[in-house]
Amino acid sequence: MASVAPNDLSSLWMPFTDNRYFKANPRLMVAAQDMHYTTAVGRRVLDGTAGLWCVNAGHGREPIVKAIQQQAAVLDYAPTFQLGHPLAFQLASRVAGIMPEGLDRIFFTNSGSESVDTALKIALAYWRAKGQGQRIRLIGRERGYHGTGFGGISVGGIVTNRRTFGTGLPGTDHLPHTHDPARNAFSKGQPAHGADFADRLEAMIALHGPDTIAAVIIEPVAGSTGVLVPPVGYLERLRAITAHHGILLIFDEVITGFGRIGAATAAERFGVTPDIICLAKGLTNAAVPMGAVAAARHVYDAIVDAPGDVPGIELFHGY
Numbered sequence: 185m186a187s188v189a190p191n192d193l194s195s196l197w198m199p200f201t202d203n204r205y206f207k208a209n210p211r212l213m214v215a216a217q218d219m220h221y222t223t224a225v226g227r228r229v230l231d232g233t234a235g236l237w238c239v240n241a242g243h244g245r246e247p248i249v250k251a252i253q254q255q256a257a258v259l260d261y262a263p264t265f266q267l268g269h270p271l272a273f274q275l276a277s278r279v280a281g282i283m284p285e286g287l288d289r290i291f292f293t294n295s296g297s298e299s300v301d302t303a304l305k306i307a308l309a310y311w312r313a314k315g316q317g318q319r320i321r322l323i324g325r326e327r328g329y330h331g332t333g334f335g336g337i338s339v340g341g342i343v344t345n346r347r348t349f350g351t352g353l354p355g356t357d358h359l360p361h362t363h364d365p366a367r368n369a370f371s372k373g374q375p376a377h378g379a380d381f382a383d384r385l386e387a388m389i390a391l392h393g394p395d396t397i398a399a400v401i402i403e404p405v406a407g408s409t410g411v412l413v414p415p416v417g418y419l420e421r422l423r424a425i426t427a428h429h430g431i432l433l434i435f436d437e438v439i440t441g442f443g444r445i446g447a448a449t450a451a452e453r454f455g456v457t458p459d460i461i462c463l464a465k466g467l468t469n470a471a472v473p474m475g476a477v478a479a480a481r482h483v484y485d486a487i488v489d490a491p492g493d494v495p496g497i498e499l500f501h502g503y
């Protein structure tokens with residue numbers, strides 16, 4: 185067995201990090217409480233972004249720490265395929281209780297990336313269950329970040345995240361982003377101009393045919409290439425166009441969920457209800473890796489009530 189010194193940083197391959205630089209200049213956090221981290225050299229650092237937008241309730245919250253300790257002692261793990269445990273059902277009901285009306289079917293995952301890929305698969309499964317399996321196109325948006333699964337990078341709009349990894353899912357397309365400083369410089373709150381960016385979806389629908397498109401996925405407020413607040417009327421317009429053509433609308437609320445923008449969801453905050461919402465991060469205050477997908481009841485019913493390819497399991501997906 186190789187012996188590794190406790191302060192040897194070489195074994196860990198760090199995600200989204202300049203590994204060589206980091207290992208020469210390590211920045212190690214060793215503790216956190218409330219709004220602050222403590223570094224390895226004892227400095228207090230204000231956690232201005234709440235981790236990676238995930239520690240919504242602050243660090244070191246006693247009820248969260250206790251809940252994790254207690255549950256690990258009582259039932260640390262139970263399989264989730266064909267078995268369950270009561271708290272998962274209770275949590276699903278509680279999450280459903282803060283989702284917009286009707287989005288009360290909850291599928292749990294372990295991260296935001298998994299929530300996104302789950303939502304995309306649910307959209308495809310929905311159309312297949314409805315006898316419209318030709319609806320396979322998934323539309324994302326430029327500058328969008330939907331995690332690092334193959335589905336998420338395919339609908340995402342950040343080139344560095346995908347150019348190394350092949351062609352991605354076939355049949356994806358991308359709406360324009362809404363960052364428009366020429367018209368919206370110095371906006372406060374939602375920019376006044378830009379609802380018309382949603383009309384590009386009509387052009388895409390005309391190009392591809394509405395009956396080939398399964399879903400449109402966007403972050404209601406994009407957060408990874410600058411915080412892009414939706415222009416006034418933009419989300420409403422996207423909802424109207426998708427509803428008109430029977431296309432599912434997915435909001436990726438991995439960073440906007442759980443109070444991040446002043447309501448339980450951005451859907452509630454902006455008064456626009458999608459068919460599916462992706463969640464993670466604030467769901468557990470990031471203390472446990474976990475995500476969720478909230479689906480409208482009609483989406484769940486279509487898949488679960490369909491005869492299916494193989495009797496017994498309606499959706500061949502899970503983590």
Ligand SMILES: Cc1ncc(COP(=O)(O)O)c(C=O)c1O
Binds near residue numbers: 464
């Ligand atoms: C909008 C959005 N979707 C998905 C993800 C991916 O979540 P995770 O890092 O938990 O996989 C992120 C992460 O920041 C995100 O901002």
